Amino acid sequence: MNKKFIIKMPLNNLTIKQAHEGLRKKEFSAVDLAMACLEQIKKIDKKVNAFINVTEEAALTQAKKVDEKIRRGEKIGGLEGIPAAVKDNILTEGVKTTAASKMLENYIASYDAAVVKKLKTAGMVLLGKTNLDEFAMGSSTETSYFGPTKNPWDLRRVPGGTSGGSAGAVAADECIYALGSDTGGSIRQPASLCGVVGLKTTYGRVSRYGLIAMASSLDQIGPLTKNVEDARMVLEAIAGRDEMDATTIKISKSNFKSQDFKNIKIGVPKEYFVSGMDRGVEECVKKAIKKLEELGAKIEEVSLPHAEYGLAVYYIIMPAEVSANLARFDGIRYGYSILGKGNPLQSPLNIRGEKGGLYEVYTHSRARGFGDEVKRRIMLGAYTLSTGYYDAYYLKAQKVRTLVKQDFEKAFQKVDCLVTPTSPTVAFKLGEKFDDPLTMYLSDIYTVSINVAGVPAISIPCGFVKNLPVGLQIIGKHFDEETILQVAQAYEEATEWHKMKPKI
Amino acid sequence: MKLTKEQVQHIANLARLELTAKEKEKFRDQLSSILDYVEKLKQVDTKEVAGTAHATGLENVMREDKITSASKEAKDKLLEAAPISEKGLVKTRGVFE
Numbered sequence: 001m002n003k004k005f006i007i008k009m010p011l012n013n014l015t016i017k018q019a020h021e022g023l024r025k026k027e028f029s030a031v032d033l034a035m036a037c038l039e040q041i042k043k044i045d046k047k048v049n050a051f052i053n054v055t056e057e058a059a060l061t062q063a064k065k066v067d068e069k070i071r072r073g074e075k076i077g078g079l080e081g082i083p084a085a086v087k088d089n090i091l092t093e094g095v096k097t098t099a100a101s102k103m104l105e106n107y108i109a110s111y112d113a114a115v116v117k118k119l120k121t122a123g124m125v126l127l128g129k130t131n132l133d134e135f136a137m138g139s140s141t142e143t144s145y146f147g148p149t150k151n152p153w154d155l156r157r158v159p160g161g162t163s164g165g166s167a168g169a170v171a172a173d174e175c176i177y178a179l180g181s182d183t184g185g186s187i188r189q190p191a192s193l194c195g196v197v198g199l200k201t202t203y204g205r206v207s208r209y210g211l212i213a214m215a216s217s218l219d220q221i222g223p224l225t226k227n228v229e230d231a232r233m234v235l236e237a238i239a240g241r242d243e244m245d246a247t248t249i250k251i252s253k254s255n256f257k258s259q260d261f262k263n264i265k266i267g268v269p270k271e272y273f274v275s276g277m278d279r280g281v282e283e284c285v286k287k288a289i290k291k292l293e294e295l296g297a298k299i300e301e302v303s304l305p306h307a308e309y310g311l312a313v314y315y316i317i318m319p320a321e322v323s324a325n326l327a328r329f330d331g332i333r334y335g336y337s338i339l340g341k342g343n344p345l346q347s348p349l350n351i352r353g354e355k356g357g358l359y360e361v362y363t364h365s366r367a368r369g370f371g372d373e374v375k376r377r378i379m380l381g382a383y384t385l386s387t388g389y390y391d392a393y394y395l396k397a398q399k400v401r402t403l404v405k406q407d408f409e410k411a412f413q414k415v416d417c418l419v420t421p422t423s424p425t426v427a428f429k430l431g432e433k434f435d436d437p438l439t440m441y442l443s444d445i446y447t448v449s450i451n452v453a454g455v456p457a458i459s460i461p462c463g464f465v466k467n468l469p470v471g472l473q474i475i476g477k478h479f480d481e482e483t484i485l486q487v488a489q490a491y492e493e494a495t496e497w498h499k500m501k502p503k504i
Numbered sequence: 505m506k507l508t509k510e511q512v513q514h515i516a517n518l519a520r521l522e523l524t525a526k527e528k529e530k531f532r533d534q535l536s537s538i539l540d541y542v543e544k545l546k547q548v549d550t551k552e553v554a555g556t557a558h559a560t561g562l563e564n565v566m567r568e569d570k571i572t573s574a575s576k577e578a579k580d581k582l583l584e585a586a587p588i589s590e591k592g593l594v595k596t597r598g599v600f601e
Contacts, residue, residue: 110581203559217558246565247558312542323519330520332596334585339597358597363522375521380535382518383511393542398555400548405556437534438541454559478560 011036012083012173013501016230019176020078023070030063030070030081033176034125037083041127041174044504049149050159050169052088053096054128059083062125078233080123085175087166088129089136090221091210092116095126099212100144101134103329103336103369113210114245115179115221115238122237127175130165134371135326136181136214138162139189139443142434143373150430151194152502153468157427160190160443166224167194172504177225177234181211183218184314185422185447188459191224192422192471195461195500197488198224199231202479203454204249206235207242215321216247218314218451227498228460228489235481251479261490264483266292267302267415272446278425280465285421288462288472288491292419295490300415304407309400310449315441316384316397317452323381326374331365338364376437405453412477417484420446422459422471446473456481460488461497469497505543506536 011033014022022028038056045051066081086092089099091109093116098104112120120126133143141164142148149164151157152172159168163180167190170178180187182200191198199222206221213219223234241250268289273282293299331337339361370378384393411418424445433440450457455478462472472491476484492498507515512532516523523531574582579592588595 247562249560309545309548312545316542333594337587339587358599361597362520366520367522376534378519379515380538383515386518395555396545399550399553400545402553402556438537
C-alpha cells in the first residue's frame with residue numbers, strides 16, 4: 001500500500017483492518033489514531049451531537065499503553081489501539097452511563113459490561129459514550145434527554161434510533177467503530193439511515209450483562225462499523241457464553257461453515273414489499289437483490305404469513321418487559337431522586353392517606369426522572385400485565401410470537417437467508433414523526449420481527465435516495481451469522497456504497 | 505377502545521408515576537390508540553400454540569448456590585450512588601409509616 005497515501009488520509013477515516021495494518025507497520029501510532037478521532041469530534045460534534053460524553057484523557061492513556069506495547073516489539077491484536085465509541089446504555093466502569101435520561105444523568109457505572117470488559121482486554125481505546133433515545137426507547141434519537149443526534153448526511157434529519165449516536169459517530173468518522181444495542185431495530189435502522197453497517201446477533205450470542213435492560217427477551221448488543229469485515233471482527237471479540245447472563249449460549253465455531261456463493265439461496269419475503277412503500281427505497285433494494293443474483297445467488301420469493309402482526313407482538317411484549325425492568329428506578333438506591341434535596345416533600349394526601357411517604361418517593365422521582373416515551377411504555381406494560389388483561393394481551397402476544405418465529409424457521413427450510421429493506425423510509429426530518437407515537441413505531445416495521453424471532457440480521461448500505469442512505473437487511477437462521485456476513489461481504493465487494501462519506 | 509380516566513389513574517398507580525391532569529388526558533389518548541393497534545392480534549388463531557419466552561429455547565440455566573461477598577470497594581461504589589445513605593446502609597422513608 002502506498003505509504004504516502006496512508007499518511008495523507010485522515011486517520012479517523014480508516015477501517016479497523018486498515019488502522020490495525022498501519023499500527024502494525026508503525027506508519028502511525030495509537031495516539032495518532034486517537035487524536036485524529038478526538039480532533040474530528042471537536043470539529044463536528046457540536047453540529048452532530050453524537051456523543052454524550054467524551055473520555056479524552058482516558059482514551060489517550062489507553063492509546064499510550066498500546067504504543068508502549070508496539071515499541072517493545074510485542075504483537076498486537078486486531079482491535080488493539082483502535083478507537084471506539086460505546087452507546088450510553090452500556091456500563092463503563094468509572095464513567096458516567098446515563099441511558100440518555102435525566103434519571104441517570106449523574107450516574108457513574110460501578111462495573112464494566114461484559115462486552116466492555118472483553119473489548120478492554122482486546123485493547124480498545126474508548127473515545128466516549130454515544131447518544132441514544134432515552135432508555136433505548138424510540139426510533140430517531142429524539143427522545144434523548146441531551147437533545148437529538150443529527151444525521152451526518154443531512155443535519156436537519158434524524159440519524160435513526162435508538163443507536164443514533166453510534167451510527168452517526170461511525171458515519172462521520174468520529175470513531176473507527178461503535179457498539180450499539182438492538183431490541184426492535186435499534187442498531188439496524190440507524191445503520192440504514194446513516195449509511196453504515198449494523199449487526200444484530202442471534203439472541204443469546206452476546207452477553208447482556210451491563211446493558212441497561214430494556215426488554216430482556218429481545219435486547220442484543222452489536223457493532224456498527226464502516227464495512228462488513230470490521231463487523232465480523234467486533235462480533236468475534238464480543239460474542240460468547242457469559243456466566244453473568246444466563247440467556248447466553250455457547251456455540252462451537254464449526255457449526256456453520258461458509259458456502260460457495262453460487263449455492264446460496266436468498267429468500268425475498270413478499271409481505272415486505274407492499275404498495276405504498278417509498279419508491280426510492282424499493283428501487284434501491286430491488287437493484288441490490290438483482291446484484292446478488294448477478295453474483296450467483298438464487299433468488300426465491302417466500303412468505304412470512306404473520307409479518308403483519310410482528311409490530312403488534314413487539315408493542316405488547318416489549319413494554320411489558322420494560323415495565324418490569326424499569327421498576328428498579330425508584331429514587332432509593334441510585335438515579336434521580338426527590339430525596340436528599342433538602343426539601344420536604346409537599347404533596348396532597350395519596351390514595352393511602354399518606355403525605356410524602358415512600359410511595360411519593362417512587363411516584364415523584366420516576367415522574368420527574370423519566371421522559372414521555374418511557375412513561376408511555378411503562379404504562380402500556382403495566383396495563384397489559386395487569387389482572388384481567390394478561391391473557392388477552394401478554395399471553396396472546398407470546399403465542400403469536402411463536403408463530404412469527406415459526407414463519408422464519410419454515411422459510412429457512414427453503415432458503416439460506418432473507419433480504420428486505422431495513423427501513424421503510426430514508427432519514428426523516430427532525431420533529432416530523434415525534435408527535436404521533438404510532439407513526440414513529442411504524443419506522444420499525446421491517447426490523448421488529450427479527451428480534452421477536454431471535455434471529456440474526458445485518459443492515460448494509462445499498463444505495464441513496466436524494467443523497468440519503470438506504471439500507472439492505474439480510475436476515476439469517478438462528479446462530480448463522482456466518483451466512484449473512486458472507487452475503488453482505490459479497491455484495492459490498494461488488495459495490496461502492498460503503499466508501500461514500502457525508503460532507504459535514 | 506378508549507381507556508377511562510379511572511383506568512389511566514389505575515395504570516399510573518401500577519407504574520408508580522405521578523401524573524398531572526393534562527398528562528393523564530394526553531396519555532389516555534395515546535395509550536388508547538396504541539392499544540387499538542395491538543388489538544389486531546385478536547385475528548390470529550393461537551388455539552394450539554404455546555408461547556415463546558426465550559427465542560432460542562434455553563431452559564433452567566443453573567449455577568452453584570454459593571454466596572460470594574462483594575469487596576468493600578464495590579460496596580462503597582454502590583453506596584455512593586444512593587441519594588441518602590447512613591452507616592453503610594441505604595436510607596429510605598418508612599415502609600409502614
